[in-house]
Amino acid sequence: MPVLVMKFGGTSVANLDRIRRAAKRVGVEVAKGYDVIVIVSAMSGKTNELVGWVEETSPLFDAREYDAVVSSGENVTAGLMALTLQEMDVPARSWQGWQVPLKTTSAHSAARIVEIPTENLTQKFGEGMRVAVVAGFQGISPEGRITTLGRGGSDTTAVAFAAAFGAERCDIYTDVDGVYTTDPRICEKARKLDRIAFEEMLELASLGAKVLQTRSVELAMRYGVKLRVLSSFEEQSDQAGTLVCAEEDIMESNVVNGVAYSRDEAKMTLLSVADRPGIAATIFSALSEAGVNVDMIVQNISEEGRTDMTFSCPTNEVPRADAALDKIRQDGQLNYAQLVADTDVAKVSVVGIGMRSQSGVAAKMFKVLSDEGINIRVITTSEIKISVLIDRKYMELAVQALHDAFGLDKAA
Template sequence: MPLLVMKFGGTSVANIDRIRRAAKRVGVEVAKGYDVIVIVSAMAGRTNELVGWVEEISPFYDAREYDAVVSSGEAVTAGLMALTLQEMDVPARSWQGWQVPLITTSAHSAARIEDIPTDNINTKFAEGMRVAVVAGFQGISPEGRITTLGRGGSDTTAVAFAAAFGAERCDIYTDVDGVYTTDPRITEKARKLDKIAFEEMLELASLGAKVLQTRSVELAMRYNVRLRVLSSFEEQSDDAGTLVCAEEEIMESNVVNGIAYSRDEAKMTLISVADRPGIAAAIFTPLSDAGVNVDMIVQNISEEGRTDMTFSCPTNQVARAEKALTDAKKKGDLNFHDLVADTNVAKISAVGIGMRSQSGVAAKMFQTLRDEGINIKVISTSEIKISVLIDRKYLELAVQALHDAFGLDKVA
């Protein structure tokens, strides 16, 4: 039979009533003739509760036991979903990651998927099982320990199963009804997209859009897994939600397809750094070793052998970045006059595959911000993206202005 993967996020399985609602959606697909692999998250709020218990016991916890505790939320949901489907006379059983087995690396709390053998689940399908309910977010290491994939890992689990089993499609059920041109909470003109290319979705996810986890989109693009983002709380039609697919499936789209933003950005500047070969490595190697996620990087023109280096990072990593760079200076690996952090900035990004073939996007973006009196602090570009750092107080104004300037409320 054709196979479908359906993933339900925490809000979609937050209580027994919602689990029943989700199970009914699964039952509809089974009635259409699909075998279904259901990937479930922990019930809303449960993972945070479990993490809190671990941290209350020990702030310097054993990561292996952390994974054993926090993975239990998904195991509970999987069992409840399987029981609900059985009550509906749908042949179903639950699977934890180690039972599949979903084999991962040994990096506890941040494991990566290495293999998903299909024999065990396919054997059960052949014996008459119609639904395999799999606990998302978790797997098993080569050492035989439970591992977790990092927050949002159930999206990655779902896409990985769709790739491994050759699923027709992977449906991601969440609390929004699709991917929008921007955050509808900021502008009521935001429009739901019927389709979006993998590359655009990957950029939007990495730039702050929280609809899909970045790693899940990377996997989908690599293995050409068609993703559909749907709401768990609305009636569905065959064309509901947003389809994330290959660029070739999209006939026409706007030059810019979305405006993304991230509030929690910081701009850090090293003042008067020696301008010599290897200076960039001397700055960014200790930042990498400290786990600082550096994004935009700008180096000023050198004067008298000295230069300024600016980069952005999440605000919650500023202290870590300051320590890493200060330690490097104390060791003599790095010399700079001062380190200045601005934690009141936001990142605004325009994303669209149409940028590849049309000029003038940057000019329009910069003119729009100028007309609103918004100063640009840092600029970064790629083939299908333009990002700027601005004062955080202008975030909503910038998003609304750019959404209007690029006509994102209109269908291409």
């Protein structure tokens, strides 16, 4: 039988009533003739509670035990979902990551998927099981220890299973009814997209949109897995939600298809750094080893052999970046006059595959911000994206103005 993957996020399985609602959706797909792999998250708030217990018990915790504790939330949901389906006379069985087995690297709390052998689940489907309820977010290391894939990892689990089993589609059920042109909480004119290209979704996810985990979109794009994002709280049809698919599956698209933002950004500037080969490698190698997620990078024009280097990173990683750079300064690997951190900025981006073939998007974006009196601190671009750092107090104004200027409330 054809395989369908259905993933339910924490809010969709927050209590027994919601688990029953989700189970009914699974039952509908089984009745259509699918064998279904259901990926579940922990009940809403449970992972945060488990993380809090770990941190309270051991501030400098062992990552292996952290994974053992925080992965338990998904086990509870998987068992309850399987029991609910059995009560509906749907043959179902729960599976933990090690039972599949979902094989990962040994990077505890941030493991990456290596392989998902299909034999165990395929055998059980052949014996009459119709639904495999798999605990998301977790796997097993080469050493035989439980691992987790990082926050939001259940999305990645779902896409990986869809790729491994050649699923017809991967449905991601969440608390929103699809992917919007921007955050509806900030812009009331935001419009739900019927379809969006993998590359656009990847940019939006990496730039702050919280609908899908970035790694899950990367995986879907690599293996051509069709993703559908839809709400578990609304009546569904075959056309519900937003389909994330290949660019060639989209007939027409706006030049700009979305406006993303990230509120918690910091701009960090190293003043008077030696301008010589290898200095950038020294700086960003140290930041990488410290786990600092660097985004925008700008180097000023050199004067008398010295230059300024600016980069952005999440606000909560500023202390880590400061410590990493100070360490290589103390070690004599880097010499700079001062490190200046501005934690009162936000990143706003416009994204669209149409930007590849149409000029003038940057000019229009900068003119809109100028007309609103918004000063741009840093600019970076890619083939389908333009991002700027601005003062955080202007973030919502910038998002609304750009959404209006590019006509995102109207379909292409």
